[in-house]
Amino acid sequence: xxxxxxxxxxxxxxxxxxxxxxxxxAATFPGLGIGFLGVAFAFGLTVVxxxxxxxGISGAHFNPAVTVGLFAGGRFDxxxxxxxxxxxxxxxxxxxxxxxxxxSGKPGFDAxxxxxxxxxxxxxxxxxxxxxxxxxxxxxxxxxxxxVIHGATDRRAPAGFxxxxxxxxxxxxxxxxxxxxxxxxxxxxxxxxxxFQGTWAIQQLWMFWVVPLIGGAAGGxxxxxxxxxxxxxxxxxxxxxxxxxx
Numbered sequence: 001x002x003x004x005x006x007x008x009x010x011x012x013x014x015x016x017x018x019x020x021x022x023x024x025x026a027a028t029f030p031g032l033g034i035g036f037l038g039v040a041f042a043f044g045l046t047v048v049x050x051x052x053x054x055x056g057i058s059g060a061h062f063n064p065a066v067t068v069g070l071f072a073g074g075r076f077d078x079x080x081x082x083x084x085x086x087x088x089x090x091x092x093x094x095x096x097x098x099x100x101x102x103x104s105g106k107p108g109f110d111a112x113x114x115x116x117x118x119x120x121x122x123x124x125x126x127x128x129x130x131x132x133x134x135x136x137x138x139x140x141x142x143x144x145x146x147x148v149i150h151g152a153t154d155r156r157a158p159a160g161f162x163x164x165x166x167x168x169x170x171x172x173x174x175x176x177x178x179x180x181x182x183x184x185x186x187x188x189x190x191x192x193x194x195x196f197q198g199t200w201a202i203q204q205l206w207m208f209w210v211v212p213l214i215g216g217a218a219g220g221x222x223x224x225x226x227x228x229x230x231x232x233x234x235x236x237x238x239x240x241x242x243x244x245x246x
Contacts, residue, residue: 001080005087007058011050012091015062016192018046021099023117036178043183044171051163060163063186064088065216069146073220073228085188092192100196111196118193118201119184119208127179134181135207139215141173142185146219150228184208185215
């Protein structure tokens with residue numbers, strides 16, 4: 001378990017450092033900024049790379065909504081849900097701290113004023129989208145993310161391509177929803193940067209926990225009951241995770 005939790009820590013650390021770091025440091029760099037497209041690919045690449053690195057250790061969840069969704073889908077043991085989530089949140093906070101230290105090296109940097117890659121709705125949505133619109137967006141995209149994760153790691157799926165499919169799905173999710181919520185679908189990612197933004201991001205953080213967790217559970221349940229095969233409970237000890245075929 002210790003090694004599994006370490007893998008979740010480092011995987012989530014890398015996801016937030018690569019994804020949110022690209023948004024804070026590179027998205028709007030004068031003349032050479034990577035923009036929405038670059039940030040979307042940065043998030044996808046973090047998942048692809050760390051999934052291949054850590055899938056055999058922890059299953060490469062890196063996201064509380066994924067952990068809850070895999071539990072709902074019958075792929076993950078309930079007693080391990082909370083330890084996984086704690087490790088993911090700590091990893092996200094650690095990465096946000098590194099981003100903050102780097103970004104603070106530029107004169108005039110202000111995490112609160114810049115938003116620090118935080119997720120928001122209403123006046124803090126990049127496109128000014130309402131709370132209702134943002135909730136629908138986060139719910140549907142998180143649910144679809146879990147459908148892809150379950151399907152790409154199912155015993156019937158081609159072996160070895162799960163991380164690639166999941167990373168590309170996260171890229172697509174960001175292409176859709178960066179203008180809406182700045183894309184969460186991951187409560188740990190939202191928490192890490194919100195703590196350093198320090199004002200409205202913390203006040204709105206509740207939504208980026210509640211809705212992705214519900215969406216992840218919904219996606220897991222839909223796959224389990226409509227698309228999946230029955231998974232013997234005994235197999236949980238062999239393949240307890242998302243990227244090990246159950």
